[in-house]
Amino acid sequence: MTTTTPSPESDPASQSAERAPGRTYLSVLDLTPSELEAVLALAARLKEERALGPEAPTARALTGHSLALLFDKPSLRTRTGFEIAMRELGGNVTCPPSTDALGTREALADVARTLERWVSVAAIRTFEQSRLQEFVDATTRLSVVNALTNEEHPCQALADCLTIAERRGSVRGRTLAYVGDGNNVATSLTHAAATLGMHLRLASPEGYQLPESTLVAARARGAAPVEIVQLTDPAEAVEGADAVYTDVWTSMGQEAESSRRMEAFDGYRITSALMERAGPDAFFMHCLPAHRGEEVDADVLDGPRSAVFDQAENRLHTQKALLLTMLG
Numbered sequence: 001m002t003t004t005t006p007s008p009e010s011d012p013a014s015q016s017a018e019r020a021p022g023r024t025y026l027s028v029l030d031l032t033p034s035e036l037e038a039v040l041a042l043a044a045r046l047k048e049e050r051a052l053g054p055e056a057p058t059a060r061a062l063t064g065h066s067l068a069l070l071f072d073k074p075s076l077r078t079r080t081g082f083e084i085a086m087r088e089l090g091g092n093v094t095c096p097p098s099t100d101a102l103g104t105r106e107a108l109a110d111v112a113r114t115l116e117r118w119v120s121v122a123a124i125r126t127f128e129q130s131r132l133q134e135f136v137d138a139t140t141r142l143s144v145v146n147a148l149t150n151e152e153h154p155c156q157a158l159a160d161c162l163t164i165a166e167r168r169g170s171v172r173g174r175t176l177a178y179v180g181d182g183n184n185v186a187t188s189l190t191h192a193a194a195t196l197g198m199h200l201r202l203a204s205p206e207g208y209q210l211p212e213s214t215l216v217a218a219r220a221r222g223a224a225p226v227e228i229v230q231l232t233d234p235a236e237a238v239e240g241a242d243a244v245y246t247d248v249w250t251s252m253g254q255e256a257e258s259s260r261r262m263e264a265f266d267g268y269r270i271t272s273a274l275m276e277r278a279g280p281d282a283f284f285m286h287c288l289p290a291h292r293g294e295e296v297d298a299d300v301l302d303g304p305r306s307a308v309f310d311q312a313e314n315r316l317h318t319q320k321a322l323l324l325t326m327l328g
């Protein structure tokens with residue numbers, strides 16, 4: 001996890017009460033392998049302890065801290081997960097409308113410099129990753145989480161890894177097949193696989209694959225030898241896999257491309273026949289929201305092999321673990 005560096009124009013010493021430098025989680029690559037494993041282990045513990053309610057050991061861990069949720073795009077799981085997470089850790093949450101916080105009303109840097117006087121952490125969902133970086137560059141004290149950008153979705157990858165670990169005992173050495181768009185979810189899964197030592201086979205149509213630079217960055221992690229490959233054939237990717245993952249073919253902001261994408265992804269739907277090619281007890285994963293009959297058939301999404309609501313539940317536990325790690 002990286003720490004924000006003071007800049008002369010925002011020197012904390014010249015501002016209000018001194019506080020520890022902020023930490024950032026803009027990418028899975030911001031976590032070392034041991035940090036990522038620790039976040040997942042903490043999330044598993046928090047999941048067990050949740051039944052204790054206000055008696056949980058962490059119920060007041062973030063008292064005195066506030067989280068700002070700044071969302072340029074719709075969200076159920078990420079946004080609500082962060083709200084519940086912060087409250088269950090004893091902290092406060094504020095959700096200024098995106099028109100006020102991320103719109104054209106004032107410079108993004110001024111929003112960051114204002115919020116850092118009040119809150120400890122901001123979770124931001126926006127378009128380009130560069131907007132997130134612009135926000136981070138303006139603050140020294142505020143911790144910042146990527147709640148989804150066009151390029152990456154690192155919070156989703158935490159929940160995905162916890163779900164795989166729960167069902168397979170460990171992520172290391174398992175094989176995940178990702179079939180569909182080489183998008184932000186695929187990027188963060190690639191980073192997580194390379195960090196934790198999971199084999200990943202991605203199958204996407206030509207023109208919709210991850211950029212080679214993403215694979216190069218992931219392989220540079222140098223985790224235990226893992227196979228991370230891009231293919232075009234879904235059946236080849238799925239063969240014998242522990243889990244099969246897909247996401248929507250048209251992400252938020254790409255609506256104008258929808259009909260072209262529907263044509264390009266023809267043949268990439270996850271069907272029960274495709275699931276049969278995976279390992280004997282392979283399970284199905286999707287970050288949600290899903291479009292039944294497009295990227296996945298309803299009998300797979302709603303069937304006994306589906307892990308999608310475990311993934312959704314695990315958004316809460318992993319985001320709690322992330323907040324504790326960043327602010328603890």
Ligand code: CP
Nearest residue numbers: 075076077078287288
């Ligand atoms: N998977 C995911 O990020 O869900 P939301 O868009 O509902 O937050």
